[in-house]
Amino acid sequence: MLKGIDISKWQDGINLEAIETDFVICKATEGVGYTDKTCDRYYQKAKSLGKKLGVYHFARPDLGNSAIAEADYFIKETLGYHKEAMLILDFEPQGHLHNVRWAKEWLDRVYEKTGIKPVIYMSASVMSYDWSSVANADYGLWVANYGINDGNAHQEVFDRYPLKHWSFYALWQYTSKGRLNGYNGNLDLNYFSGDAIAWDKYSGAYKEEPKEEPKADNKKELEEIKELLEQAQNKLKSLI
Secondary structure, three states: OEEEEEEOHHHOOOOOOOOOOOEEEEEEEEOOOEEOOOHHHHHHHHHHOOOEEEEEEEOOHHHOOOHHHHHHHHHHHOHHHOOOEEEEEEOOOOOOOOOHHHHHHHHHHHHHHHOOOOEEEEEHHHHHOOOHHHHHOOOEEEEEOOOOOOOOOOOOHHHHOOOOOOOOOOEEEEEEEEOOOOOOOOEEEEEEOOOHHHHHHHHOOOOOOOOOOOOHHHHHHHHHHHHHHHHHHHHHHHHO
16 A cells, blocks of 8 residues: 655645655646646656656536547646556536546546546545446546545545445545645645555556566576476386
8 A cells, every 4th residue: 555645736835855655646737728837846856756656637527628628638738747647537526526428538538548547536425426437447446535534544434435336446535634744734645555566557657577588508408407308208108
């Protein structure tokens, strides 16, 4: 499990060097014309500190924007982060929380254009809608589920809002009132349910280690062993 924070311009002034965290997720875009002014600054700082990375888009179907237009804007504005950052749709548009089709169009478009399967963020209550098409398409879930929201993680909150269409959450935002050294204010605190390799697989950054070819001496030894095995097998056949 990894621990992390998500930030936007509202946390400008945060000292990432002092924050004890495994990953940093930055707000990148919103709608079809807004890019967070702090995104790249904090993204590059987190990258230099060796943190796992993520960037998210705040959906605005409530403004009449199409999912394709918003996806294309997000893709354009985050080109430098692809294959190293988790791509995320922050889906909390008032009056459109039930609009699963819009969300899936956005997710499909980003996947089509980047080759990376994005993750979708939603509050626990929004899971009550029919998200089966999204879950069955293997888009991961980032769920905000706080309970009393006192800065601590309370696993029992999933008794009230159990996972319905997903078998597990990729990320759990367990409070919006977290406190960490390095920032004098409330922070969103999160758990990622996998390890560093799992994060890289979500972000498209994972690369399998190339298999080493046997050294020349080893090749000779292997050939000799193979020959001895063949001789032994032939002798065994002659005895049967």
